[in-house]
Amino acid sequence: MAELVPPMPDASPPRRVLRLIARLNVGGPAIHTILLTAGLNPTRFQTRLVSGIEAAHEGDMLGLAAEKGVVPVRLPTLGRELHPLRDLKTLWQVWSQMRDFDPDIVHTHTAKAGTIGRVAALLLPRRPKLVHTFHGHVFHGYFGPVKTRIFLAIERWLAKRTDQIIAVSQEVADDLVRYGVVPPGGVTVVPLGLELARFASTMPTGDWRRRCQVAPDAPWIGIVARLVPIKAVERFLAALVPVFAAHPEARATIAGDGECRAALEAEASRLGIADRVWFEGFVADVAKLLVELDVVVLCSKNEGLPVSLIESLAAGTAVVSTSVGGVPTLLANGRFGRLVAANDAGPGLAEGILATLADPLAARRMTDEGQVAVLSRYGSQRLTTDISRLYEELFHPTAESPGGSQPAEFAENKALKEAEASADREN
Template identity: 40%
Template structure:
């Protein structure tokens, strides 16, 4: 070897027989859609054909975690204390070295990373360890509405580099795929759409709990109950919802708002809600693991985000046959066809949001019809068994291809969402 020759990259052998070993990496197992997603995949891909291991980092304060949820499904995650969502050079270096050691010891056939930090460290470690197939899922992106423009530019540049090392990129909605292409993260042929899969059965039966939450909260059945579910963080833009709700109260002074979730902005949002006209009309419930009871008594579910991948709370509300009003951001328009499976409003427009909330409250028969259509749509497209089967097919297809042919692959069935 000449002094300037590149060192050969060590490749792990592609499996000739089952089981296929998968190492799945997520930055943290906080309450939210990505955590539910990886738990389902890890549990569903542990059989004679696949062996899955889930590696997660630590959560930030107020984020909650789904560790008990994972264990109830037979998943015992390996927790790396050094793996965290925030930038921290020392811990990031430790997490990378830990992942590299694990991959060299376990010799997985596939490393599948989820979300930004795990995606960066996990893919780099997998490449250095010679893993044959590297897959990354974008559950959304942080290219706007999260960080200052220079930092967003840096993250876009990093993702373009990482994409070159990635066998296949997955997005959870067609719109998200289009955004990655527009940001030049990867070419279209390298990106497949595989929608979320969720355990929706408990939401289908939510009507049997109707009245329980209202009795607990002392809210009369005649009072309009509006609900929001999600992390209390800037990108979810609960401030917009509170501004809109203040306008709603001018016309429906008896209305009440439930805010389900927690996060760094909770003290600020509670302070906003403790001033007229909101005082006495907003309840903060924190994290709840009985969302079927929450949706059962909600007249309307609202999502006011600045940016989304595919909002899990919207899918859950649809499965529970609850009307949904949401900002038209990210992958939300792939879920909601305006006036057919819900209602969309512009982002950052409290007047438009208030007007749409009032419209839904004032037209209960139309709201019920739209909610029934949304229920059918959610159950047809976002079941857990569909997700697991689609991922099985993708993994087998990638492993069956010679290394030089792993870039092109036919699109997964998720693109059919748009025209459904």
């Protein structure tokens, strides 16, 4: 649904926004860009979404795009992997899209698109305003030291030429400062905004338990993730061994797919738990699965702001997670879900799962509070309002922040944090 903002006067044509993302694979960045493209008021912003092509094992969000009436321009040469000759061709194609569209704003998402998109924009005869969103970063957990240093040098160079840097969580923003990508105060935090009402309203039917062969009263643990190295799903499998020992009737489901699937299936067999772990692949309507699970786990080595935890809390399902990226803020430092060490290889996750299963009333209280919080803070309407304001301030800046005043979410978050601190002192 487009944001409810009065239209600009007829004399002011909508500002043209070219939005670029490397690929619309299953995950938060693709959902974010599609909802923004669909949700911005068309009388104020005319948006063209340009993306690359997903790998065969990744799955895509084209169904959501079609549902929202978004028709992306697809560039077959644009993808995640570095390939110098192909990337030069992609640079030319992106530049050509920009020459054709003549954008007022170029807003890039993800590292590869951020590099190619901003370089292409800098080569235009009329330089647009440049915005880049960090949905996470690749400064640890992804590559070796040499490649990481190269990526850091590129990001630092580009940041100096970018009008507005956005991070999806305060933790990601802090990392950008810590790694020298931006100076203190040089980044604005705009959290993800998702369509969460259906997660809160979906009721369990038992269909998924029957599909995954889980008894009605058996503990059921799940993970929703791309099966790629950074998600470290092998930690989830390691955690299940003591959980299954304590609860022989328990079962687990892995919703997702990716390059590591075969290795993870082999690891489940090696651990002797293959008969109790169901590999489902990508799930189209994940809300129906989440509401039936007892616990959802995230065990990533690095994250920006994980969609799976936001959606799980919106569905009213307990969560256990490694303390990475924006997770501590999302879970209010353990108030809305159980946190374990970022480098935990399984034991801490197992303890968190077992503690959640052992005290369902405490888990319910945590989850209920978390559900209220995510429904109020991570909605798509808030996202489009924040980004609309930020875009306008690129042309009419105020004195309060790098690109103008901070989005409304941050005054709200500050007040919420102060209220929570006051409540904690009273308890």
